[in-house]
Amino acid sequence: MIANWSRQVEQFSSQCEWVGIREYREVTDTLSARNGKAESTESKLSHGVMIEVLLRGQFAYAATIDLSNKGLEQAFEKALAMAACCGKHKLFSFTTNARPPNRGQYTTSVERRLDSLSFAEIQNKLINISLHQQTSVDIIDSWAMAMLVHTQIHFVSSNGADWQQEFSIVSKDFGVTARKNNESQSRSYGFNGLQKGLEDLDDVILEQEAIRIGSQAVELLDAAECPSDSRDLILTPDQLYLQIHESIGHPLELDRILGDERNYAGWSFVSPEDFGNLQYGSSLMNISFNPATPTGMASYTFDDNGVQAEKQFLIKDGLLLRGIGGVESQQRSNLPGVASARASSWNRPPIDRMANINLEPGSSTLKDMVSATEKGILMQTNRSWSIDDYRNKFQFGCEYAQLVEDGEIAETVKNPNYRGVTTAFWNRLKLVGNEDTAQVYGSPYCGKGEPNQVIRVGHSTPSCLFSDIEVFGGA
Ligand SMILES: [Zn+2]
Numbered sequence: 001m002i003a004n005w006s007r008q009v010e011q012f013s014s015q016c017e018w019v020g021i022r023e024y025r026e027v028t029d030t031l032s033a034r035n036g037k038a039e040s041t042e043s044k045l046s047h048g049v050m051i052e053v054l055l056r057g058q059f060a061y062a063a064t065i066d067l068s069n070k071g072l073e074q075a076f077e078k079a080l081a082m083a084a085c086c087g088k089h090k091l092f093s094f095t096t097n098a099r100p101p102n103r104g105q106y107t108t109s110v111e112r113r114l115d116s117l118s119f120a121e122i123q124n125k126l127i128n129i130s131l132h133q134q135t136s137v138d139i140i141d142s143w144a145m146a147m148l149v150h151t152q153i154h155f156v157s158s159n160g161a162d163w164q165q166e167f168s169i170v171s172k173d174f175g176v177t178a179r180k181n182n183e184s185q186s187r188s189y190g191f192n193g194l195q196k197g198l199e200d201l202d203d204v205i206l207e208q209e210a211i212r213i214g215s216q217a218v219e220l221l222d223a224a225e226c227p228s229d230s231r232d233l234i235l236t237p238d239q240l241y242l243q244i245h246e247s248i249g250h251p252l253e254l255d256r257i258l259g260d261e262r263n264y265a266g267w268s269f270v271s272p273e274d275f276g277n278l279q280y281g282s283s284l285m286n287i288s289f290n291p292a293t294p295t296g297m298a299s300y301t302f303d304d305n306g307v308q309a310e311k312q313f314l315i316k317d318g319l320l321l322r323g324i325g326g327v328e329s330q331q332r333s334n335l336p337g338v339a340s341a342r343a344s345s346w347n348r349p350p351i352d353r354m355a356n357i358n359l360e361p362g363s364s365t366l367k368d369m370v371s372a373t374e375k376g377i378l379m380q381t382n383r384s385w386s387i388d389d390y391r392n393k394f395q396f397g398c399e400y401a402q403l404v405e406d407g408e409i410a411e412t413v414k415n416p417n418y419r420g421v422t423t424a425f426w427n428r429l430k431l432v433g434n435e436d437t438a439q440v441y442g443s444p445y446c447g448k449g450e451p452n453q454v455i456r457v458g459h460s461t462p463s464c465l466f467s468d469i470e471v472f473g474g475a
Contacts, residue, residue, distance in 0.1 A: 003023065018159060063348075147169075147170075242396070253353075359459075
């Protein structure tokens with residue numbers, strides 16, 4: 001696969017200012033097990049090319065799975081006709097400086113390749129997890145899943161770009177439902193995807209985690225309801241990563257701020273004047289766009305406009321500095337952005353996406369955070385979320401919580417939730433966990449764009465303590 005497209009680029013380039021060809025090939029294997037038995041195995045291939053044309057300042061696209069010369073010619077003609085048509089109504093006139101001629105290569109570093117185990121061997125690992133989670137007769141359902149993705153991208157353009165990227169991604173999740181009398185509780189590991197090889201499916205670690213998940217589900221059956229009041233809140237990375245995603249990542253997307261996504265994914269409470277001025281959070285808050293995060297699901301060298309990606313601070317000492325937007329949105333808005341124009345597949349154009357959006361570690365241990373809390377609660381693992389179109393008011397539910405009283409972990413409570421307003425919440429950030437409390441999380445399910453694009457995002461975060469947050473119980 002992954003052809004050399006330079007001959008076609010040369011052939012097409014005389015008819016427009018610029019042409020690019022992006023080949024995208026992806027294999028996705030999804031396996032699951034339930035209650036000690038294999039449940040399903042699915043393998044999917046997606047392979048095609050996107051042809052992108054710049055004609056009189058207007059970009060346009062056409063994609064095809066017909067990789068013959070004729071197929072490519074037809075796609076090119078379509079893209080060219082689209083550029084000619086749309087160019088009459090263009091919002092902004094682009095030049096080739098929006099498509100830098102970068103060359104290079106990126107490959108996920110892995111210890112064990114995705115094809116180093118058979119489906120049956122991977123399935124056995126999942127069966128084993130589902131059995132280890134069955135820690136009690138009260139567990140009525142026990143499941144485990146893994147998704148393995150291998151992606152190859154090759155981009156060639158008429159102004160000299162030529163780069164390839166190859167990603168290996170392992171996602172996993174597992175969990176149980178426990179039931180006793182009329183009470184039912186679910187507990188899971190929490191979906192997590194990382195750029196890794198099959199070394200991520202380590203039996204010893206997974207068995208320990210499976211026993212923890214099973215035991216905590218049973219513990220929740222006899223737990224009291226989460227109180228409803230205001231108290232200090234400690235969040236672990238398996239919840240905090242989603243808080244970062246929804247209340248920092250999405251509102252900072254420049255295409256949302258420009259209104260492009262207003263009709264579908266929503267708008268943003270952030271306005272262009274806020275960059276350089278808005279105190280988004282407390283002075284302990286440092287948020288980075290980091291395409292070099294080790295194991296980060298969205299680590300890469302080039303975004304899909306071919307711009308070289310590098311670490312940048314979006315928020316420094318709580319102050320908003322920079323948005324999440326690729327070169328096109330930066331030129332349109334005159335706002336600072338990052339190399340984050342990404343396409344979900346061969347048949348979608350790049351749009352502004354989160355990549356790895358991280359909360360930088362601070363200096364506190366988890367013990368420091370608990371000790372500093374007189375009346376609080378520690379919540380783990382996202383269960384539900386809801387946030388408005390402007391990414392301002394939100395509420396989240398978690399699977400498992402422990403009260404914190406006078407600097408000590410106290411009883412476990414069930415059905416914990418909290419709510420807040422974005423900048424008020426982040427300004428209550430009181431302690432930021434150190435490197436030891438940090439974990440990398442990734443999700444392949446971030447959706448936006450019309451037509452819809454579901455894409456991979458990563459978030460590395462330590463545990464954190466927030467002061468005086470509204471918490472409440474209820475499933
Ligand atoms: Zn999202």
